[in-house]
Amino acid sequence: MLDKGIIPDKEPIVRVGIHLPQDESSTMTIEFPEPELFEITSNDGPISIQTELNLRVKDGYIDSDQGSNKNFSKLSILRKDQCISLKHGPIIHSVFAGRGFHWQKQIPVQLPGNIIIKIRDGFLFTVNKVPLEQYLMCVATSEMSAKCPGALLETQTIAARSWVLAASEKKHMNLGIDTCNDDCCQRYQGIATLLPEAIKASLSTRGEVLIANERICDTRYSKCCGGRTEDNELVWKTEPNSYLRSVFDGPEDMKIDLSDEGALRSWLKSQYDCYCGPKYVSVDDINKFLGKVDEIDNYHRWSVHYTQKEMVKTISKKTGDRFSSITDLVPMLRGRSGRIVKLRIDGRINKENHSVLLRSEYQIRKALSPDFLYSSAFIIETNSSKDKGQSEFTLHGAGWGHGVGLCQIGALGMALANHDSKSILSHYYQSSALIRIYD
Ligand SMILES: [Zn+2]
Ligand SMILES: [Zn+2]
Structure with missing residues (x-):
């Protein structure tokens, strides 16, 4: 091994x-x-x-x-x-x-x-x-x-x-x-x-690897960051890694911090110049270039809608707490890519108030979808025109995957815009060096 x-x-x-x-x-x-x-x-x-x-x-x-x-x-x-x-x-x-x-x-x-x-x-x-x-x-x-x-x-x-x-x-x-x-x-x-x-x-590229601090880099990657990559320690609760810092995924470093809810809200509605966005990679390109088992969709921006009944069923099944209603989803902590890494779910079990705290982007993606949510970089719209116990929820989100390290769709966008592999790698894994370790 x-x-x-x-x-x-x-x-x-x-x-x-x-x-x-x-x-x-x-x-x-x-x-x-x-x-x-x-x-x-x-x-x-x-x-x-x-x-x-x-x-x-x-x-x-x-x-x-x-x-x-x-x-x-x-x-x-x-x-x-x-x-x-x-x-x-x-x-x-x-x-x-x-x-x-x-x-x-x-x-x-x-x-x-x-x-x-x-x-x-x-x-x-x-x-x-x-x-x-x-x-x-x-x-x-x-x-x-x-x-x-x-x-x-x-x-x-x-x-x-x-x-x-x-x-x-x-x-x-x-x-x-x-x-x-x-x-x-x-x-x-x-x-x-x-x-x-x-x-x-x-x-x-035989034998070529990225190195930082005299060790081979733990080069994490995910399908689509959504516009900004995530800091590794927020996703896995490990030590911060110098080459896995949150970077803006575009030609200009927009100093935008999406851990701020307001910034994320306007970000989701705007068209920024992102390598994983439609300006560089169209939805048709994603379809053409993604591996065979992937489903075809726009992962840069997506929305999912749940009725109260669907939300209760999914969350109860995934958390094991048998909610009778869900009243609110409250983001407690976001990373710089907008990914929620701590989320409180408020609701009722019979007539008692009950809350569950989800402590990772993985738990959040698992709990808020019958399958698996594309990412935890989303904002929540609650339809409160109905009774509180009957709220419906729409999640508007960005990206697919944990968002740390290389963004595969963004890397595709860079390659289509004629960047070479060295420049793509140094964009996502900043402060790393490319070396050959065997012939
Ligand atoms: Zn495995
Ligand atoms: Zn990206």
């Missing part, structure tokens, strides 16, 4: 979780378009490969539909020759994309590298061991379409490389993997959609 604080001097192997125990997968199908390129061994001996292999969990072991009736606990799918072209690879079916989000679905993924399948917590646990640069080629096209301008793919590749090597988050350390295949870490959907542009972006 990759270690936090260690800068590798040669290309490392990354362990990527494909099926996690939390997916509760108890069956899986693997297709082998070219079975002769691989060998499969289990801890019970080799397995002959046909074009398809079906596995299932049986009595705590893995059972296969190929030959031997014996059960095993570990299966390795190894490439006979690691140098064979990237386009060959087994296809694993029913892999989760967008786990827990409103766009969650199951997709087939074709994988480079080697694949290890084990049992963990009673379910199938699949790990892909892949050289870092091959992993990055797949991340670049999974996060964004390969039709994107070259500068954007290079930017995305350097950010993804730095993030994985910084290894700051380690969200799945208990599973012994460096990263998972999904939005929780970085979106990785294998080689099926890999195009020459993504391979080129990896080759032309």
